[in-house]
Amino acid sequence: MERFAEQTVFIRDVETASQLMRRYYCTVKETMRAMAGYLPAMKMWPAKKMLARHIWFDAMHADLLRSRTLDLRYPRVDVDNQSDIYLIRFLRQLPTASSDEQFLVHVYLVIKPMLLVALKEYLAETDPLDDAPSHAYLKRIVTELDEQLQEAGQVIQQIPVDSAAIAKYRQEYEQLIGGCGGVHGPDRDNGFAVPAKRYELPMEGGRDASWEPAVMQVPPRDPQNVLEQRLWIAIDHANEVWASETAAALIWEYEDMPWNLYFNAARWTYDEMRHAMMGEQRLKELGFEMGVDVPMVPDHWRAFRERGVLSLLLLVHGLEQKGPLHKSKLKQELFKVNDITGAQDCDYDWADESNHISFGLAWIKAVVPDWDKERIMEKTQQIVTEWVGWIRHKHASGEHGYEKFMERIEAKTKSYADSEKRIQADPTHLAKQRGL
Ligand SMILES: [Fe+2]
Ligand SMILES: [Fe+2]
Incomplete structure (x- = not known):
């Protein structure tokens, strides 16, 4: 000027x-x-x-x-x-x-x-x-x-x-x-001693200090009534925080990527947090306190973070491939039992998930450009299978840490008379795969 x-x-x-x-x-x-x-x-x-x-x-x-x-x-x-x-x-x-x-x-x-x-x-x-x-x-x-x-x-x-x-x-x-010259510049050195090693993402996502420590989010038994079915869905949704953290981790971890990848991952970060907030809303409506009555836990990161951010990307992409089908079924089921707000959550979630599949694929191709389609499929399925094995092992060994949550859940659902029509769809997209 x-x-x-x-x-x-x-x-x-x-x-x-x-x-x-x-x-x-x-x-x-x-x-x-x-x-x-x-x-x-x-x-x-x-x-x-x-x-x-x-x-x-x-x-x-x-x-x-x-x-x-x-x-x-x-x-x-x-x-x-x-x-x-x-x-x-x-x-x-x-x-x-x-x-x-x-x-x-x-x-x-x-x-x-x-x-x-x-x-x-x-x-x-x-x-x-x-x-x-x-x-x-x-x-x-x-x-x-x-x-x-x-x-x-x-x-x-x-x-x-x-x-x-x-x-x-x-x-x-x-x-x-x-x-550094502030926002307008010109650019200059502020003399700050920049450490040689760049900031490293944490080994697991932080959770609110007011929440109870937890091991895993998937309940150790199937829901026994409609209220529990809805609760299991809400717990699954609320814990999508890990997927938001994974999309955000991509933005940080990989420097100098094409702008469009960052742009889409930013939307992905917010979408997954919205899905978690949908779960938060439903928990509240059902009378359960997030992180206190039900677990809020970064279990996916706990299981795979040490293998690097790529593993988390493969896991989220593998799980998301079943997302649209799962959410579309849930939408219909919730609608049938007159849970209109729950059905609407799933409808919008399903729209988001369809975009995430293409975001995830673009990121995998950018991070490991020499992998062909078959290799990508093989790697994503492999990590989903490992994840299901991780859940099954925690349930079978009793290391699920769910006792205190189950006590609170059962105390709150004790007086519930299960006269409503049951939801036919699985309460989580993993239910069939984990064989429980
Ligand atoms: Fe999601
Ligand atoms: Fe997603």
């Missing part, structure tokens, strides 16, 4: 606009990737749900910024390179925050507010006719960013941390981001 001495207007040429747009894109994309990297570690349930939704929104924002950068004659080959290297390098340290609280402060009290100010400045200074597409995109982003900050403010308010600690986290981080 230059100001000509005799003129009262600002002149911003296309080259400057495209460079700014590229830096906004990098800021949003790398913050989104770091949020995805931290999502599995996040313990606070309200913040975890919020994070998944904002990852998706941020991916949509990054997509708009990326497309506008390319509109502005930016060389296509360069838009995803690391021109803003110091800022990118520093943002990739975001998930190393020492606590959920610190992470939330860095993202929601520093980076996003700085981004909001920068985008508003851009809007105020650019020509609304010449640069109209930027106006349209940035106005949407500003509105949604503002909503994110309001939502995050409410979540952060609930954190029992002293305001002095929050102010300290905030001040230190503002200086560090400012040291």
